[in-house]
Amino acid sequence: MPEASAAALPLLPSSQAGSPATYAPRGRRRRRGWRRPRGLLAWGALVAFFFVMNWWMFSRLQDPAARPHFRLRRHPPRAPAAANASSLSTLEEVGGAGKGKRPHQVMLTRLLALAAHALAEAETRPEPKDLWKEPINATMWLPCSDKRTWEASEGTNGYIMISANGGINQQRVAICNAVTISRLLNATLVIPKFLYSNVWLDKSQFGDIYQEDYFINYLKSDIRIVKELPVELQSLDLEAIGSLRLRCRCNFHALRFVHKIQQTGALLVERLHGHRPHPSPLEDNLLGHFTRKSVLKGYKNDPTKYLAVHLRFEIDMVAYSLCYFGGGKDEEEELEIYRQIHFPALTELRKTTKLPSAASLRSEGKCPLAPEEAVLMLAAIGFKRNTNVYIAGAEIYGGRHRMAAISRLYPALVSKETLLSPAELEPFRNFSSQLAALDFIACAAADAFAMTDPGSQFSSLVQGYRMYYGGGDLPTVRPNKRRLASILLKNATMEWNEFESRVRKLIQQTKQVHERPVARSIFRHPRCLDCMCRTEN
Template identity: 30%
Template sequence: MARTRNSKSSSFVSLMNPSFFTHLLSLPPFHSLHYSPRKNSRITQTTSFLSFCFVSLFIALFFFGILLITFTTLFQNSLSCPHTSYYSSSSPLFVASVLAAASSGSDFAQDDEPFTLSTSAMVPLPAHGIVGNLTEEEKEFWKQPDNQGYIPCLDFSLKYRKASAKISNEKRKFLVVVASGGLNQQRNQIVDAVVIARILEAALVLPVLQVNHIWGDESEFSDIFDVEHFKKILKADVRIVASLPSTHFVSKQTINRELPFHVSPLWLRARFLKQLNQEGLLILKGLDSKLSKNLPPDLQKLKCKVAFHALRFAAPIRELGYQIARRMWIEGPYVAIHLRLEKDVWIRTGCLTGLGRQYDSIISRERESHPEYLTGKLNMTHAQRRLAGMCPLNASEMARFLKGLGAPNNARIYVAGGEPFGGTQAMQPLQKEFPNLVTKHTLARNGELTPYLEKSSTLAAIDYIVSLSSDVFINSHGGNMGRALEGHRAYVGHRKYIKPNKRMMLPFLEDSFVPEEEFKRIMKKLHSKSQGQPEPRAKKIDRDVIAYPVPECMCRQ
């Protein structure tokens, strides 16, 4: 782009050279402006006047052409490099803006602001940096990874933008999607629903959130997400409507439940386009993780736009989430851990709780009565599952892991997730090693959480906001929230994200005879590349762009 601007500049300079105008004025009819015979004075005056008008018109057209070239160049450059610009996390303006947002419980995007990607994303409170009297080990633990110059970059192609005018005004074909599971599972399905609506060129009805059979949460889309913001951000991509028009209600609606995995845009069009064109309505259920992870670049960018910009939490959730995050942030750097010690996780993973025979028996009985909950291979023993990395780290293992990474004993730790199976007993080993252990329940004041105690999705959203703003995030057992935060933290500045390498570290965790310093050296070596540096999605097949936004959704400055 710099080369293009230079070439345009040199062309402009050559046109402005005095010799160009001298040569021009020496030619008829311009010559009559500075030379005319006396014998034809009246004719000469007329000719001079016409010449003057011609020259004036020429000069006006000339400068109009220069302005047109300049603005065309600037416009083309803005289309070819439309990087999303964020303030630097160390910028005083950024810090002041974020603190003001956290104090008011909002984020940057205001309803009266024009839509820009840089003001619509849900952003964390700024990282603290390394301050105070810390040891080298502690400095290394709190140090943020190098983002290698990557910034958000959602540059949709010209073909995509040309098609948007028609798709965003679709009023005949409608897609209805029923999203199931917990909050972050639902978020993934909502992202895919927008992409599928775009593929099928249909209007999207606000997704229906199925009542969660484990937590009994009956929240609707508008209870969790900011509906108007969702529509506003996506209005150029897909038409979003609050409900299905009465003209499209039929006595018997067909619900498509059986979708294969890794569904491609071509498959979706071949399977549903004819039905959608004929009936004007398509209802999809059971969409969870069925859409292909390897989509065309424009659709990958759309996924990022939905996940990181459009799906903003509703105002009450946002306000409370930022208030709790600020209570953690104001006292210095902190770690957020998603422990995954809830009862349903133990049932689904088929792992032992580490709390003794009494608790393990309860989980075994539940699992036997609901065998469909168990994930993974059914013929694996408890020990095989654990060594394969299929079990969450319990509180004792997490405590040793944190110490191995060099976390100071006075580190402030926020524990995200639901109530751990076993209550306070399950958390004792971690609490003993790291006394500054808190949850949303201990940080909330004056009954702030009371209205949401039966709303698991709202509680999960608060955990998401506080975890997003943490200086270090550790996920003990994969899952949708962990993957979402992995990508979101990369997208907003590559905040430190540590993913335990359970397969490699478990033998050392079980060996109590390994010297402490040797254990630390091993843990740091195993996780030296798992610290949040930009990792391209294409490094491994079938990675989700929401977890790995490089290179489709991020580019170097």
């Protein structure tokens, strides 16, 4: 406020200060001198009052004591972050990361206050009609990759062994590619091995996540699969030895989670959805026979809708992006240490190559959306304050401090850690891929799914699964990050109605139904004649 008052003081050029035209008797000058500060003080007080009231309204709307608990929560919620530890950071700080550039004059704090006010007013208004629906022509595409027209492969041309790296999403894609290559080469596929990653820290193998026998039997008419090499070949020093329809069958039909993942996934879905007497085809595929009976004895509640959100804001994503998120010197040092350990090639590249600044990366939409940016998007497209929201993903960088904004605007916020008891989670602890499988189930089965990073492998697989099995009833919110960044960064005086309109238009354009674009991933875009069947409505 002192800066605002100072900026409002009119400065007269020195040439005018002593000019005859501005001269007045001493008494008159004194009276005018008193009037001017009084007017300025009144104006400054009015501006201060506006900001204080705006802050007060925001804090009252977000009062943790007034929050209704999500009725499906079985365990006490984590204590909310202190008010002075709020994550309402400003893009002004973020934009200032680029040396020599003026900071962007867009404050997330202001937009978040406007969002809170809008959500409070929206309680009595109906939701947008298409909020929980895909476009009408999405129903023209039906899953049919379970049908096959080709001859069986005998697998007589040797064996194919693969070692899949990365998390569950990269592993899943690698498996489907290996199945296709095995058929092309008429070779026998050995159940893939998963490499241990110093990022994921998960020792899970194929049989810990997927049903091996189901996988082998489902694809036996396509390729020959064995669990391990024949005994006579196992002693070989392997280190010294130097199709589109089929990928769909593998990804959407052959890969089924093991029973312990299906059973716990069914717990999540029922606690989120409530009891549904007629499970969807997607739930049948994800949960097997666990979806055909109530897995919670005596646990009855009415069906309800929920939104699943994948916040791709873990430390590895934040560090690799080279973006800045307002954490100052501590953030920069912490992320640089992480890069040196986990991304040494990137560290070396920065020494020899001039890379884009953090500010330019943000303006190009190449930075992951922070939770406070994601919540603005959700509020703008029409999700009400009482919407049940499931948060997927690993530990968010910045923890509860970074999650403060989204938990205040959407208090009915849950995750697998709050919906499942410690005993139910215990079999999956220290197995990040198995925990990711639970998130995959909860996100795929959600009434609406929102991603914050369209390039995420996890979000891509969930989106494809929902397209394949959704029948037009499982919409996905997929932002164009570059255009969203331009909306957030362009105008500090944008009113909420304009922000809301521009964001809704952006999201609406990404929800249009198209056949799979050329050379795009079949796992993300299954709507093509090699994977799905098209009907004319």
